[in-house]
Amino acid sequence: GAGVSQSPSNKVTEKGKDVELRCDPISGHTALYWYRQSLGQGLEFLIYFQGNSAPDKSGLPSDRFSAERTGGSVSTLTIQRTQQEDSAVYLCASSLSGGAFTEAFFGQGTRLTVV
Amino acid sequence: AQTVTQSQPEMSVQEAETVTLSCTYDTSESDYYLFWYKQPPSRQMILVIRQEAYKQQNATENRFSVNFQKAAKSFSLKISDSQLGDAAMYFCAYRSPRSQGNLIFGKGTKLSVKP
Secondary structure, three states: OOOOEEEOOEEEEOOOOOEEEEEEOOOOOOEEEEEEEOOOOOEEEEEEEEOOOOOEOOOOOOOOEEEEEHHHOOEEEEEOOOOHHHOEEEEEEEEOOOOOOOOOEEOOOEEEEEO | OOEEEOOOOEEEEEOOOOEEEOOEEEOOOOOOEEEEEEEOOOOOOEEEEEEEOOOOOOOEEOOEEEEEEOOOOEEEEEEOOOOHHHOEEEEEEEEOOOOOOOOEEOOOEEEEEEO
């Protein structure tokens, strides 16, 4: 596709339920990132995938959060047993390579609301 | 750990005027990269401008320029000839070459443009 695509755009879930958020990166981009943006806050790094290397999971806030990237393309962020503090916008980004100066292209995010 | 601070939660500028958004950061590294991202209401983060710390010359992209003061750890964004479409949240971000996945963001500055 032309850009990073995320689905769903909005998700409302009940506390305690599991949710899956999807990210389709730009074709050919080897690096993929997930960030969380809480109301009034900046972006918080969650996880980073680069090619076939082991992902950098250092930003995941708890073991309820996990992510995978299948075939080096689509990524799914899963939140188990959702809590109200998980309510936020989840942004995915991809870049052509993992270089630190490389531009990251962002999707429009998924707004997750836990009620 | 590196931190990024944006001390202006909100700024306002008259159309066609110039505005400067402030950003300071804290790091013990000598080599790093700095970015300004724009986030309109659509939520999609868009790269505005970037700077490599080892370069003395300030980056410029059309109406956008930075004032990079390495010793002061300051990275301000100047927007000249402000346009209504510039209204958005602006985020300053830091990336270490040793942590390629992790962009560290400030909390953002909301810019309003008055016609």
